[in-house]
Amino acid sequence: MLRLxxxxxxxxxxxxxxxxxxxxxTAINNSVNRLAFLLESKLKFETNTKLxxxxxxxxxAVPKVVTDDGVFKTWKPVTPGVRHKKVVSxxxxxxxxxIWHLTKAKRRTGGRNHHGHITCRHRGGGAKxxxxxxxxxxxxxxxxxxxxxxYDPGRTAWIALLKHCETGKFSYILAPEQLKPGMFVQSFMQxxxxxxxxxxxxxxxxxxxxxxxxxxxxxxATTSVGAEEGSQDAVDAxxxxxxxxxxxxxxxxAAASTTPENDADVADETVxxxxxxxxxxxxxxxxxxxxxxNCLPLKMIPAGTxxxxxxxxxxxxxRIARSAGSYAQLLNTAESxxxxxxxxxxxxxxxxxxxxxxxxxxxxxNHRHEKLGKAGARRHRxxxxxxxxxxxxxxxxxxGGGRGKNKSRxxxxxxxxxxxxxxxTRLNPNPMVIRSRKFK
Numbered sequence: 516m517l518r519l520x521x522x523x524x525x526x527x528x529x530x531x532x533x534x535x536x537x538x539x540x541t542a543i544n545n546s547v548n549r550l551a552f553l554l555e556s557k558l559k560f561e562t563n564t565k566l567x568x569x570x571x572x573x574x575x576a577v578p579k580v581v582t583d584d585g586v587f588k589t590w591k592p593v594t595p596g597v598r599h600k601k602v603v604s605x606x607x608x609x610x611x612x613x614i615w616h617l618t619k620a621k622r623r624t625g626g627r628n629h630h631g632h633i634t635c636r637h638r639g640g641g642a643k644x645x646x647x648x649x650x651x652x653x654x655x656x657x658x659x660x661x662x663x664x665x666y667d668p669g670r671t672a673w674i675a676l677l678k679h680c681e682t683g684k685f686s687y688i689l690a691p692e693q694l695k696p697g698m699f700v701q702s703f704m705q706x707x708x709x710x711x712x713x714x715x716x717x718x719x720x721x722x723x724x725x726x727x728x729x730x731x732x733x734x735x736a737t738t739s740v741g742a743e744e745g746s747q748d749a750v751d752a753x754x755x756x757x758x759x760x761x762x763x764x765x766x767x768x769a770a771a772s773t774t775p776e777n778d779a780d781v782a783d784e785t786v787x788x789x790x791x792x793x794x795x796x797x798x799x800x801x802x803x804x805x806x807x808x809n810c811l812p813l814k815m816i817p818a819g820t821x822x823x824x825x826x827x828x829x830x831x832x833x834r835i836a837r838s839a840g841s842y843a844q845l846l847n848t849a850e851s852x853x854x855x856x857x858x859x860x861x862x863x864x865x866x867x868x869x870x871x872x873x874x875x876x877x878x879x880x881n882h883r884h885e886k887l888g889k890a891g892a893r894r895h896r897x898x899x900x901x902x903x904x905x906x907x908x909x910x911x912x913x914x915g916g917g918r919g920k921n922k923s924r925x926x927x928x929x930x931x932x933x934x935x936x937x938x939x940t941r942l943n944p945n946p947m948v949i950r951s952r953k954f955k
Contacts, residue, residue, distance in 0.1 A: 587602065587603060587881070588604050588605075590888075596889035596891070597888055601884070603882060603885060609663045609665045609666075609676075614676065618648060621644045621645060623897070625639040626638035638899060639899045641898075647674060649667075649670075649688060651833045652831075653833075653873070654704050655684070655686065656701070656705040657679055657680065657681050658679075659678065659686075660697070661675050661677060661694060661696050661700065662675075662677065664694070664696065665687075670838070671838050672689055672879050673878045677700065688873075691875030691878060693807045694878070698808070700807075700810075702810040704812065704871055809874050810871055811872060813848050813867075813869070814850055816845055817845075818848060821844055821874075822845055823836040824836065824873040825843055825870060829870060833871055839877055839882035840876065842875075842876035842877065850868070852868060854868045858952070862950065863948075865948075866947070912930050913925065913930070
């Protein structure tokens with residue numbers, strides 16, 4: 516609001532001097548003086564109110580409606596909807612918006628397919644969201660700094676914003692439990708692929724040498740019987756040359772592997788009871804790589820480590836243990852073949868040793884203790900009400916119909932007749948599952 520000084524109001528009647536009569540001029544003077552008095556009174560009232568509020572806040576504490584102790588956020592029960600409401604504290608998360616180019620719009624379907632038929636029940640509505648593009652593959656090599664932790668409305672865990680120390684590129688990852696801003700993480704997936712490439716080239720070279728030796732043997736065998744001694748000398752010379760070449764190449768490879776640059780890549784190998792070579796890392800590599808947030812293939816992770824964001828196929832993104840507080844334990848691994856992991860459900864299954872896995876457990880483990888407080892909070896998240904089958908009609912659900920609350924004597928089933936509580940519905944068991952979660 517624009518406030519003019521008293522002198523400005525005193526000069527207003529001079530603008531109309533000589534143009535109006537004395538009566539009109541007197542009325543204008545009285546109006547201007549009255550307006551100036553009211554404005555001054557309002558200004559004094561606002562000043563006194565501010566001083567009074569400051570003195571009141573300093574002398575007496577205003578009762579808090581929201582309490583945030585750093586673990587949970589609770590509300591004073593001023594309304595029934597917040598009486599039992601309890602959510603996880605987000606004081607440590609970023610308060611602003613996400614990186615725009617790392618998000619995309621979420622187009623809702625309401626649980627319906629292209630025919631308009633409901634294929635996913637209890638979905639619809641909710642607040643507008645943007646999908647955060649989280650990097651589940653972690654193929655980018657190099658050191659990355661954790662800039663901040665953010666809230667993601669599309670998942671229960673927190674996400675971490677990373678900045679590449681060399682290229683300055685930003686990316687999102689699932690935040691492990693102990694990850695904090697200012698820490699550094701990196702991925703060793705490209706390092707593993709480079710080792711596999713070198714190994715393939717070495718095997719290919721050895722195969723070519725074997726084929727060349729076999730070819731020389733065939734040429735010698737086809738020589739005439741009369742030149743037997745000469746052919747034998749040729750064979751000996753060829754064998755001597757091949758062995759000399761192999762020994763020199765092996766010596767060069769050994770020298771290259773023992774250079775200071777490759778000391779960090781040297782690993783001790785042991786053999787299990789089945790004759791497979793187990794991958795055992797040196798203490799130096801283990802101290803560098805086994806850090807929460809680092810991504811490695813399973814063959815480079817020691818047994819017993821807690822991991823998350825585990826892939827199912829080589830080169831694929833992580834798919835197992837991605838929700839808040841989840842993790843899996845690596846039971847054993849090897850240089851090739853499959854490794855065994857134990858999930859939180861108690862299931863033990865096999866996965867290839869070349870798949871990606873991130874060290875640590877997923878953040879926000881207290882999500883399981885949250886209470887939304889009211890049904891409207893559930894609707895804001897895009898969930899619609901769930902109706903019991905017993906409350907439906909007979910043609911809508913197998914449990915429907917009957918007089919009153921009649922449960923009948925049938926076992927509980929889904930709307931399509933499948934067993935709903937403990938029944939077996941899988942026709943072909945998964946061959947990768949060693950022990951089912953039902954037998955813990």
